[in-house]
Amino acid sequence: MEDTAKMPLNETGNLVDVKNLVKYFPVRKGIVIQRHVADVKAVDDVSFFIRPGETLGMVGESGCGKTTVARTMLQLYRPTSGTVEFQGQDLATLKGRALRDARREMQMIFQDPYGSLNPRMNCGNIIGEPLIVHKLTRSRNEYRDQVAELLTTVGLAPYMASRFPHEFSGGQRQRIGVARALAVRPSFIACDEPVSALDVSIQAQLINLLEELQAQFQLTYLFVAHDLSVVRHISDRIVVMYLGKIAEIATRDELYANPLHPYTQALLSAVPIPDPVIEATRSRILLTGDVPSPLRPPPGCVFNPRCQSVGDDCAGTHTEGLTNEAGVPDLREVSPDHWVSCIKV
Amino acid sequence: MAKLLEVDDLATYFFTPEGVVKAVDGITYDLEEGEVLALVGESGCGKSVSALSLMRLIANPGRNVRGSVMFDGKDLLELTEPEMRGIRGNDMAMIFQEPMTSLNPVLTIGKQLTEAITLHLGYDKQQSEGRAGDLLEMVGIPEGRGRLNDYPHQFSGGMRQRVMIAMALSCNPKMLIADEPTTALDVTIQAQILELVQELGKETGTSVLIITHNLGVVARYADRVNVMYAGKIIERGTAREIYGNPRHPYTIGLLKSVPRLDETRKELLEPIEGLPPDLIFLPEGCAFRERCAYAIDRCATEIPPLVEVADAHTAACFVSDQLGSEWGGNK
Numbered sequence: 001m002e003d004t005a006k007m008p009l010n011e012t013g014n015l016v017d018v019k020n021l022v023k024y025f026p027v028r029k030g031i032v033i034q035r036h037v038a039d040v041k042a043v044d045d046v047s048f049f050i051r052p053g054e055t056l057g058m059v060g061e062s063g064c065g066k067t068t069v070a071r072t073m074l075q076l077y078r079p080t081s082g083t084v085e086f087q088g089q090d091l092a093t094l095k096g097r098a099l100r101d102a103r104r105e106m107q108m109i110f111q112d113p114y115g116s117l118n119p120r121m122n123c124g125n126i127i128g129e130p131l132i133v134h135k136l137t138r139s140r141n142e143y144r145d146q147v148a149e150l151l152t153t154v155g156l157a158p159y160m161a162s163r164f165p166h167e168f169s170g171g172q173r174q175r176i177g178v179a180r181a182l183a184v185r186p187s188f189i190a191c192d193e194p195v196s197a198l199d200v201s202i203q204a205q206l207i208n209l210l211e212e213l214q215a216q217f218q219l220t221y222l223f224v225a226h227d228l229s230v231v232r233h234i235s236d237r238i239v240v241m242y243l244g245k246i247a248e249i250a251t252r253d254e255l256y257a258n259p260l261h262p263y264t265q266a267l268l269s270a271v272p273i274p275d276p277v278i279e280a281t282r283s284r285i286l287l288t289g290d291v292p293s294p295l296r297p298p299p300g301c302v303f304n305p306r307c308q309s310v311g312d313d314c315a316g317t318h319t320e321g322l323t324n325e326a327g328v329p330d331l332r333e334v335s336p337d338h339w340v341s342c343i344k345v
Numbered sequence: 346m347a348k349l350l351e352v353d354d355l356a357t358y359f360f361t362p363e364g365v366v367k368a369v370d371g372i373t374y375d376l377e378e379g380e381v382l383a384l385v386g387e388s389g390c391g392k393s394v395s396a397l398s399l400m401r402l403i404a405n406p407g408r409n410v411r412g413s414v415m416f417d418g419k420d421l422l423e424l425t426e427p428e429m430r431g432i433r434g435n436d437m438a439m440i441f442q443e444p445m446t447s448l449n450p451v452l453t454i455g456k457q458l459t460e461a462i463t464l465h466l467g468y469d470k471q472q473s474e475g476r477a478g479d480l481l482e483m484v485g486i487p488e489g490r491g492r493l494n495d496y497p498h499q500f501s502g503g504m505r506q507r508v509m510i511a512m513a514l515s516c517n518p519k520m521l522i523a524d525e526p527t528t529a530l531d532v533t534i535q536a537q538i539l540e541l542v543q544e545l546g547k548e549t550g551t552s553v554l555i556i557t558h559n560l561g562v563v564a565r566y567a568d569r570v571n572v573m574y575a576g577k578i579i580e581r582g583t584a585r586e587i588y589g590n591p592r593h594p595y596t597i598g599l600l601k602s603v604p605r606l607d608e609t610r611k612e613l614l615e616p617i618e619g620l621p622p623d624l625i626f627l628p629e630g631c632a633f634r635e636r637c638a639y640a641i642d643r644c645a646t647e648i649p650p651l652v653e654v655a656d657a658h659t660a661a662c663f664v665s666d667q668l669g670s671e672w673g674g675n676k
């Protein structure tokens with residue numbers, strides 16, 4: 001990744017390049033004089049790229065940093081270090097019009113369909129607000145037509161524009177979030193657990209909608225979720241995160257057929273399959289212990305305390321070509337498009 | 346096997362200013378000793394209310410309006426409140442849907458665990474603490490005894506959930522109700538905990554009623570399944586029957602709408618269109634009718650009863666015998 005990631009857009013062809021991204025949240029103590037006592041290492045040196053038109057899935061346990069990656073990519077959080085390039089341009093260096101354009105191109109659908117919509121705005125204005133902010137509408141009539149069209153696109157009726165968020169179901173609210181993100185004609189949407197809060201029957205409706213919109217508007221998605229069956233269904237490639245770091249990246253079929261990182265193997269074996277006949281004979285890898293705190297990540301490979309394949313050299317031993325100075329495994333491309341950070345692979 | 350629990354025509358309504366919410370509307374089922382029974386269905390269909398009704402934990406404006414709950418030879422709905430308190434947490438224990446809010450943040454883990462043990466088993470302080478420490482180790486918290494003086498915030502989410510399970514198991518219940526025990530957890534921790542519940546069930550003969558909307562969890566852990574829709578059980582059978590030979594359009598819809606890890610990617614998922622009905626204004630006839638592709642005229646006027654469609658398998662649908670081929674079955 002190092003080599004390709006340094007090339008400009010016209011050579012890599014990537015829509016998004018994330019390089020060595022770090023996001024720490026400081027923990028402070030004291031009422032009058034706040035002392036900086038520690039850092040939550042939410043995202044710790046993460047590099048990946050997204051190709052135009054693809055869906056990059058992102059999975060990992062609660063608290064491993066998925067939302068933080070998405071928000072930092074969109075500059076909703078300022079990175080502690082590292083860069084995010086969109087169409088070959090470093091977002092941190094953009095100013096004025098160029099920054100506004102980049103902001104418009106990159107949208108986000110949020111995890112919580114209940115908390116992410118302003119309860120005092122009606123649905124039409126929630127969807128239409130970005131049109132006004134980005135000056136994409138010229139008259140009141142055009143605005144009304146645009147909002148109506150957006151509502152229809154996401155499977156809601158234009159007359160619903162005057163309703164308020166509490167008058168919609170969870171699934172419908174998530175559709176409003178999608179319509180709002182689509183309003184400014186973005187090329188990239190970060191979907192943060194867009195279906196996790198919804199019932200299975202409603203989930204399927206929304207997943208289909210996202211896929212149809214992708215085909216219709218040539219959208220590129222980052223799709224964050226913890227349901228691995230859903231991620232498998234929707235993604236082209238998948239990033240597996242663990243405690244602020246990337247464990248593995250591979251194409252969907254490769255990841256599910258040939259998982260290399262011990263964490264990915266455990267994760268996949270833990271997903272129950274809705275078929276009692278298959279379940280009766282399936283073997284699974286049970287991890288022991290809890291996810292360690294991002295305040296004090298273990299030395300070396302962050303997964304080593306729970307790892308079923310752990311060896312003596314996993315807890316901070318420097319291995320030339322496989323780890324950095326501190327013994328943290330490098331993310332290596334072991335076969336085309338298959339990256340893994342484990343020295344045992 | 347002997348029956349531990351027999352629920353007959355249980356109904357619980359909420360009398361709200363907007364109208365009567367028929368949250369649970371005449372459900373009948375049983376649970377055998379040592380069995381794991383799953384209750385599945387969409388959000389709001391009455392799963393939690395039906396479980397809370399067994400425990401008699403329904404508060405105003407809710408009320409049990411009919412039916413009986415025979416548990417270990419007694420009708421729980423006929424007991425006095427002090428008698429019921431002797432059963433709750435003792436013979437019948439529950440892991441609640443929101444574990445994070447069910448622990449008291451200002452009491453130590455040890456205090457919360459020993460309270461029930463002292464009350465129900467009559468142990469002294471030292472015995473209770475010994476048992477509490479053992480329980481924590483049993484649910485996979487290393488050095489359990491050493492952590493009795495910790496407060497809930499010092500435990501991670503997964504650990505707190507395990508404390509809840511330890512608490513539920515502290516008095517060797519005959520029956521454990523687990524309401525969405527793992528939705529807030531990640532798959533690897535989820536697997537750890539469900540495995541534990543299943544193992545303990547086998548070891549101690551405890552029967553388990555597990556409430557979930559994860560169809561994978563059901564397939565892995567349940568012996569039998571009840572599918573609920575709008576306050577009623579609409580299909581019931583062994584897990585193998587329900588997954589291999591579903592006979593209610595709603596169950597088929599649920600099974601078709603989830604992507605599966607072991608399946609090659611389909612072009613599009615097949616969702617169940619529409620939304621569940623409002624439980625105050627239930628339509629006449631079958632409650633699933635408006636979302637159902639197989640509805641016939643009769644469905645608009647009559648409520649289909651649960652009838653046997655195969656051995657140990659019942660479904661409440663007038664056209665269930667025509668649905669045998671609708672589900673391609675499991676590959």
Ligand SMILES: Nc1ncnc2c1ncn2[C@@H]1O[C@H](COP(=O)(O)OP(=O)(O)OP(=O)(O)O)[C@@H](O)[C@H]1O
Nearest residue numbers: 025040042061062063064065066067068069226294
């Ligand atoms: N604003 C913040 N201030 C301090 N810590 C934070 C903040 N946001 C996130 N964190 C911490 O950073 C870590 C990563 O959080 P993040 O929300 O990115 O996880 P996630 O992978 O999205 O989890 P989930 O699956 O539960 O949504 C967690 O330990 C979290 O507590």
Ligand SMILES: Nc1ncnc2c1ncn2[C@@H]1O[C@H](COP(=O)(O)OP(=O)(O)OP(=O)(O)O)[C@@H](O)[C@H]1O
Nearest residue numbers: 359361366368387388389390391392393394395624
């Ligand atoms: N105190 C109450 N007052 C009025 N209605 C209530 C009350 N408690 C529950 N209900 C209604 O009863 C119905 C059943 O609720 P219940 O909590 O049993 O659903 P559930 O199947 O457990 O859903 P979920 O999967 O979301 O937990 C719902 O429609 C709910 O709105």
Ligand SMILES: [Mg+2]
Nearest residue numbers: 066067068111
């Ligand atoms: Mg998140």
Ligand SMILES: [Mg+2]
Nearest residue numbers: 392393394442
């Ligand atoms: Mg519930």
